[in-house]
Structure formats: C-alpha cells, structure tokens
Amino acid sequence: MIGQKVEKYQVVEEIGQGGMAVVYRARDTKLERDVAIKILHPHLVRQPEAVRRFHREAVTVAKLHHPNIIEIYDYSGENSPVHFIATELIDGVTLNAFVERHGALPCELAACIGRELCLALKHAHDLGIVHRDLKPENVMIRRDGKLKLMDFGIARALEVSTLTMTGAILGSPAFMSPDHLSGRKVDIRSDLFSLGSILYYMATARFPFDGRNPHEILKRVAEGDYPPPQEANGAISNRFARILEKLLQVDPADRHPDSKALCRDLEGVIAEAGIENPDEETYRLLADPARRLAEFIARLKARLERQAQEAIRRRPAAAMEIYNRLLAMEPEHPEANRQVQILAGRLKRQERLRRATRFAVAALLLAAAAWTAYYVFKAFRPPPATIEEARAEMRQDGPLWSEPPEQSEPPADEMRLPATPSDVVRPAPPKPTLPRAERLTELEGRRQTPPPADGVPPKEAFGALQVHTVPWADIFVDGIYVGRYPTEINPQSMRLKAGKHEIRLENPGFEPHVQTVVVDRPDQKVVVRERLRMRPALLDLKNDQDALVFIGGEFYGRTPVKKPIEVRWSEQESKKTLLVNLNKEGYAPFNQFVTLEAGQRKALAVQLRKK
Structure with a gap:
C-alpha cells in the first residue's frame, strides 16, 4: 500500500499493524495534513463480522469528542472496496513503551495519568460506550505530553448485544476483567478493572496478571490472583494500594461504581502529594520525563520527610510508615534510618505502657465483678428462719439502718413463754443491701403455646x-x-x-x-x-539477632520468638499486606511487605546486615 493512493489519502509509510488492520501514515491531499489511516486486512473484507466490527469502531469514535480521545476525520463506508478509517496522527510513543524506558513511576504521577484516562472514560461511559480493550498499548503519549486513548475496535454501546462469535475472546487477556473473560455482560466497571491493571503496571513496571502462557494468565485473572502492589513496589502509598485493590476485585459490585468515584479517589492521592495542577504536572512529565521525573522524586522525598516530622509526636506509627516508604525509595536515606531507630524504641515503650494499662483495667474489672457478685449473692439469700439466725446475720453484716437503743431484758423469772406457736412474734428479716431481683420467667421467643380452647389441635410449630x-x-x-x-x-x-x-x-x-x-x-x-471474629494470621519469623519487630507499625516484641506471631487487623478482609520491619542498633533495618492470610501460617526468615 505504500506509495498508493486511497481516495484522497496518499499512503506514506507503515506505522503498525494488528489482527484486524494495518495503520499507515498518510497525506490528506485536499487539506494538506498528515493523518493516520487504518486499513482493514484484505482477507477480512469478505467476512461480514469483521466488516461490522470495523464499521462499529468508526461510528463509535465519531460520537466521542474529548481532548484525551483520538479524533476521527473520515470513514470509507461499508460498501467501499477498501475499508479505512482516517484519524488524527499521534506523533509519540505508547504508554507501554514509556514505562519500559523509564521504569515504575511514583504512585502520585501514576494517579495523575490515571486521572486523565479516567476523565476520557467518563466521557465515553456517559454516552453509553464501553471500551472493552484498555491496555498500555492503546494509550498514546504525544511529544507535547498529551495523552490520547485510542483503538475502540471492540467497543460497543451498553444496549447492543455482543457481535463476537461463540467461544471467541476479544481483548488483551492480561488486562481483561474477569466478567469480560467469563463471557458475562460487561459494563463500565469492566473498563475500571482494566484501568486498575494499567495503574498497577505504571506504579510497579510489571503486569498484575502474568504467567508462562495465556491459559495461566486467564486463570489468574479469573481468580484475582496478583502480587499485592506494595510487595511489587514498597514505595507505593497505602492510599494508592487500596485504590488498586478495589479496582482489581473479581466481583464488579466490589469495584468503584463509576469513573467519577474513581477520579475522586485518585485526586485524593494527588492532593496528598501537594500537586495543585495535575494536568500541568502530567504534561511536564510526559514531555520531558528524564528531567521532570528526577525533580518530582526529589520534591516528593522532601514532602514525605516533612510529613513524617509532623507525625512523629502524635502519630508515631504513621511516621514509621512514611519513613519506611522513604527507605523503599532510598534504602540508604540517613534521616529515615536514624528516625526509624528512634521510633522503634518509642513504640516499644508505648507498647509496654499499653500492656500495663490493659493489665490494670483487667484487674479493676475483675475486682468490680467480684464485688458485684458478692452483693448479688446477698440479695438472693433466703430470709433467716429464727431470731438467732437473724441476729447472727445482723452482727456479721453490721447495721443497715439506725437501730433504737437496746433495752435491758427482764429477769428470767418475769419472762413469759407463749402458750401456742401463734403467739410467737418473729422479727422482720434484716433489710438487704440491694433490692431483691425477680427472676424473669419468660424469654422472648420461648413462650409456651397456650392450650387450645376449642379442642382443635394447635398448628405444628x-x-x-x-x-x-x-x-x-x-x-x-x-x-x-x-x-x-x-x-x-x-x-x-x-x-x-x-x-x-x-x-x-x-x-x-x-x-x-x-x-x-x-x-x-x-x-x-x-x-x-x-x-464473625477473624482468626489471627500466623507469622513464623526466624531471626535470632535480638531485633525489635514491627508489623504494620505495631510493636510485636523482640527476636527470637518461640512461637508464630499472631497478627490481627481491624478490617473484615481475609488477606492483608503489612510492612514487616526489624530494627537493631548497628544493623541496616529490614523492611518488607508481606501478605498475611487470616488463619494461615507464613514463614519469613530474616538476617540483618551490619552497617
């Protein structure tokens, strides 16, 4: 096709090709501008399904008008001998090539790029269009730093039934959602899953779902089996990791409900980093990544240091988390290493104080319970049967109210015994210290069914x-x-x-x-x-260097440990990724994110290195 003319377009050179079409650089001879022209493979022209898909892409993209979505200029029509789509020409690289060249991005910059893609998706979703093939190869970066989402080849309107053949899978398996993979009806949340995979890739420089062959990849996608983000890159913030974990949920109902909600969460990460204008930050980074990336990382480190200093007094666990993130970015960071040692000792003292406080509270509660039980027992004692028992009880308990002055007893010869038992006047029993409790005779849900009045047997319960x-x-x-x-x-x-x-x-x-x-x-x-109360996860920590142990910012004692450490967390999640930190003076600190599972045991062997 190179050198040939397709209608008003002079084909100049090939740019790339895929399973359906070849993309060329071409010259619009009438408007005198360069365009990208996508030409359907000749062998697919005779296949009605392929022609319909090509036509659908042209119609779909023509509806979209957004600065981050590629613009369509022309379409050949279904009856043309050569099927083509002419679009704006993007002079730049794919997002995949950008990450391969520059490595993992700070999660705040990944959030800036993700926000722009999210706004483009929101525009498409508002028009009822699902992309269905989001991946880094379909995101172009212009030389001026502008992002462009392209290749709506398998996109479709939400109300239109799928046109794929039975058993066919359209899309890139490593970035497909489980609902798309299983053949279920997809909606906007399927695109959000794929965007989550792209964000993971940008922040870690690795695919979330990888394997030795396509079958293994598809199995991992279906099961939601991917390395936790902070294991892949310890410099990822907790806030960004939570966004990724939510986006990559297997059940669509557990993901963000729409693009707007995701944009809000990403803007929270961006604001936390002090980025006031994310659009400008994105343009500057993508236009000159070699220089801007180093500048941003330096600014980010300085900001994290300030945040850690502010948190040291009132939130030492949060400060420890920030310093550990700094150490993941720069293992030899002098201030972070020094502060981690100081915070380790402080957290240890706080843990001792917490344990002492818990012991004191438990002792007080036990004493209160014993005191209450004693007086309740006294309240339920039967009344004394004789005068002697009543007097003995009053002598034991002490007077409960003011008694009248005692009178001297008359001589024995003047005492008169009653003739009959009815003449005996028994003294009133002593007043109890607590009012007598009346036992409830009926509990709700356990009342007896009354006997039938008319002789008809009751209905079976x-x-x-x-x-x-x-x-x-x-x-x-x-x-x-x-x-x-x-x-x-x-x-x-x-x-x-x-x-x-x-x-x-x-x-x-x-x-x-x-x-x-x-x-x-x-x-x-x-x-x-x-x-339900979560079972603790068991961490079998092997280390005999008398090091302080912190898990998720909490102090867990010193090594060596005789039995596995029981780790709990407040969220109702069966899995949790926590930072394991070991510190000892004179040794380089150990920091590693470990995924623990409730009720399961995990072994971790650590050997600290001398500085």
Missing part, C-alpha cells in the same frame, strides 16, 4: 431461619450444611422444626460462631445476626 453475617459464612443446622450466606440460601433448607437447634456459622479465615435457638410456636422467625 415451624420456624424460618434468617442468617445475616459479615463476611460470608457456611451455615450448619444441627451439624448439617444448609447453605452459604449470602449466595446460596434455600428457603426450604432454612425451615426449622419445633425444638432446640444448634446453628453454626463457618468461614475458614474466621472463628466459628455457635448459637442455640428454640422453636416453640408456628411461623416463628429465628434471626441470627453475627459479625
């Missing part, structure tokens, strides 16, 4: 079990599996006969919950609501 747990749980009734909340609930299996039943909720990463319920009346609702 059946209860309806309703279970609500955080997180999911397998449900067992009297040792028999009946379903999983919330995905596998069968109303029939949740019916309970009259009597007592043991309800057991199980989740591998959480402590089981066991509860006994009673069904004793017809149509009784038995509701079990429970937030």
Whole structure:
C-alpha cells in the first residue's frame, strides 16, 4: 500500500499493524495534513463480522469528542472496496513503551495519568460506550505530553448485544476483567478493572496478571490472583494500594461504581502529594520525563520527610510508615534510618505502657465483678428462719439502718413463754443491701403455646431461619450444611422444626460462631445476626539477632520468638499486606511487605546486615 493512493489519502509509510488492520501514515491531499489511516486486512473484507466490527469502531469514535480521545476525520463506508478509517496522527510513543524506558513511576504521577484516562472514560461511559480493550498499548503519549486513548475496535454501546462469535475472546487477556473473560455482560466497571491493571503496571513496571502462557494468565485473572502492589513496589502509598485493590476485585459490585468515584479517589492521592495542577504536572512529565521525573522524586522525598516530622509526636506509627516508604525509595536515606531507630524504641515503650494499662483495667474489672457478685449473692439469700439466725446475720453484716437503743431484758423469772406457736412474734428479716431481683420467667421467643380452647389441635410449630453475617459464612443446622450466606440460601433448607437447634456459622479465615435457638410456636422467625471474629494470621519469623519487630507499625516484641506471631487487623478482609520491619542498633533495618492470610501460617526468615 505504500506509495498508493486511497481516495484522497496518499499512503506514506507503515506505522503498525494488528489482527484486524494495518495503520499507515498518510497525506490528506485536499487539506494538506498528515493523518493516520487504518486499513482493514484484505482477507477480512469478505467476512461480514469483521466488516461490522470495523464499521462499529468508526461510528463509535465519531460520537466521542474529548481532548484525551483520538479524533476521527473520515470513514470509507461499508460498501467501499477498501475499508479505512482516517484519524488524527499521534506523533509519540505508547504508554507501554514509556514505562519500559523509564521504569515504575511514583504512585502520585501514576494517579495523575490515571486521572486523565479516567476523565476520557467518563466521557465515553456517559454516552453509553464501553471500551472493552484498555491496555498500555492503546494509550498514546504525544511529544507535547498529551495523552490520547485510542483503538475502540471492540467497543460497543451498553444496549447492543455482543457481535463476537461463540467461544471467541476479544481483548488483551492480561488486562481483561474477569466478567469480560467469563463471557458475562460487561459494563463500565469492566473498563475500571482494566484501568486498575494499567495503574498497577505504571506504579510497579510489571503486569498484575502474568504467567508462562495465556491459559495461566486467564486463570489468574479469573481468580484475582496478583502480587499485592506494595510487595511489587514498597514505595507505593497505602492510599494508592487500596485504590488498586478495589479496582482489581473479581466481583464488579466490589469495584468503584463509576469513573467519577474513581477520579475522586485518585485526586485524593494527588492532593496528598501537594500537586495543585495535575494536568500541568502530567504534561511536564510526559514531555520531558528524564528531567521532570528526577525533580518530582526529589520534591516528593522532601514532602514525605516533612510529613513524617509532623507525625512523629502524635502519630508515631504513621511516621514509621512514611519513613519506611522513604527507605523503599532510598534504602540508604540517613534521616529515615536514624528516625526509624528512634521510633522503634518509642513504640516499644508505648507498647509496654499499653500492656500495663490493659493489665490494670483487667484487674479493676475483675475486682468490680467480684464485688458485684458478692452483693448479688446477698440479695438472693433466703430470709433467716429464727431470731438467732437473724441476729447472727445482723452482727456479721453490721447495721443497715439506725437501730433504737437496746433495752435491758427482764429477769428470767418475769419472762413469759407463749402458750401456742401463734403467739410467737418473729422479727422482720434484716433489710438487704440491694433490692431483691425477680427472676424473669419468660424469654422472648420461648413462650409456651397456650392450650387450645376449642379442642382443635394447635398448628405444628415451624420456624424460618434468617442468617445475616459479615463476611460470608457456611451455615450448619444441627451439624448439617444448609447453605452459604449470602449466595446460596434455600428457603426450604432454612425451615426449622419445633425444638432446640444448634446453628453454626463457618468461614475458614474466621472463628466459628455457635448459637442455640428454640422453636416453640408456628411461623416463628429465628434471626441470627453475627459479625464473625477473624482468626489471627500466623507469622513464623526466624531471626535470632535480638531485633525489635514491627508489623504494620505495631510493636510485636523482640527476636527470637518461640512461637508464630499472631497478627490481627481491624478490617473484615481475609488477606492483608503489612510492612514487616526489624530494627537493631548497628544493623541496616529490614523492611518488607508481606501478605498475611487470616488463619494461615507464613514463614519469613530474616538476617540483618551490619552497617
């Protein structure tokens, strides 16, 4: 095709090619401008499916008008002998080539680039168009630093059914969403998953889902199996890591709901870094990456140092996190190494104080419980049966109210014994120190069914079990599996006969919950609501150098440890990536992000090196 003329376009040179078409640089002879012309492969012209896809791309891109989306100039039409699309010519490189050349970007700059792509996607999504093939090769960077999203070859409108052949997969497997991969209906959240993969790639210089062959890659995408971001690059901030983890969720419902919500989160990362104009920062970086990247990293380090200094007094754990991030960026950073040693000692003292406080509070609670039990026991004692018992009890307890002055007893010969027991006047029992408690005789849900008045036998009692747990749980009734909340609930299996039943909720990463319920009346609702308590993750730390151990900023004692360290976290997540930090004076600190799983054991061997 080089040297030939296609309508008004003189083909100059080939730029690239793919499975459907070849892209050439061409000259518009009428408007005297250079364009990119995409020509469908000749062997595909006779395939109606390929022609429809090509036509759909032209129609789709023509609807989009956004500074970050490639602009279409011309289209041949479906009946032309040569099928082509003419677009603006992008003089630059792909995002993939940019990262390969310059390596992983600071997560704040990755957020700036991601924000521009997010705004472009928002424009397409607002028009009901899903890209479906987002990847670094489809993002172009112009020489002036402008980003352009291109290749809407398999994009489609949300209301249009897919035109792919049965069993065919359109898109790039390493960046496809699990819902796209499984053949389910895709929506805007599928594009957000792919954008999350691009953000991960920019911040780590590695694909989130990688493998030895396409089958292994597809399996990892379907299972959401990827290295945690902070394991791939320890300089990634916690805030940015949380965004990636949310975007790369297997279930679309767990991702950001739309592009606007994602833009908001990315702008939070950008603001945290003190970037006032993200558009300008992006242009400057992409136009002159060699110089601007070094300048930005220097500014970022200085800002992190200031933030750490501000957090040292009131938030030492946060300061430790910032210094560890600095050490991931520059392992020999002198100030960070010095402050980590100081903070390690301070956090150790704080941990000792917390333990002492917990012990004191426990002792006070135990004493209060014993005191309360003593007086409750006294309140429930039976009244004395004789005068002698009453007097003995009053002597033991002391007077509970003012007594009248004692009178001297008359001589024995003047005392008169009563003739009958009815003449005996028993003294009132001593007043208790606490009012007598009345035991409740009926509990809610356990009232007895009244006997039938008309002789008709009562309706047989059946209860309806309703279970609500955080997180999911397998449900067992009297040792028999009946379903999983919330995905596998069968109303029939949740019916309970009259009597007592043991309800057991199980989740591998959480402590089981066991509860006994009673069904004793017809149509009784038995509701079990429970937030399962997470099992601790076990870290088998091997080190015998008497080093201070910090996990996720919390002090866990000194090495060597005799048994695996139990690690818990507040979020209801079965997996958590935490920074493991070992410090000893005279040795280089050890910092490594480790992914722990609730209820599972992980081994970590550490050998500190002398400075």
